[in-house]
Amino acid sequence: MQLPTIHESWRLERNATGLARQFSFESYSQTRRFLDALADLSEREGYYPNLNFNRTQVNVGIEADAKTLGSKEYGFAAQTDTLISDRLVDEGE
């Protein structure tokens, strides 16, 4: 099985049972637009990542339900990547 391709700035965490990516924005309105889009994605997919944010930074954390990361987790990460358009500045790592 091939896993969905995700952006290179995702980090593996906790012995490869989690994925995390930090997104940086220029303003709170950009941050909020991203969070709103991510909330819509969560509701569509029925998947709710751990989110940590302040005015201009958002950290998205995706944890494996099972012992290893699979297509569900990589798929959500890949869909999160697609939310970033050129209007949203991503400093990544």
Add this chain to the structure above:
Amino acid sequence: MQLPTIHESWRLERNATGLARQFSFESYSQTRRFLDALADLSEREGYYPNLNFNRTQVNVGIEADAKTLGSKEYGFAAQTDTLISDRLVDEGE
């Protein structure tokens, strides 16, 4: 100077330079309603707390700009408290 009164479930953090409170909800839609209200409050006040959340829990972190917590930080905490209505379940600690 008297500081605004805040809910007893706020915790002092980092040698009393931060305030944190955890809110719990029954559903993601309640969580999201609270987050939206908090985002509106942030934009009105120009103050952006650290927020950490998943599907049904939100942790609000307020850090002091100066060395000690003052009316600005307590005021934001007190306003956050007012966002919780009877439609939003708050388990506190």
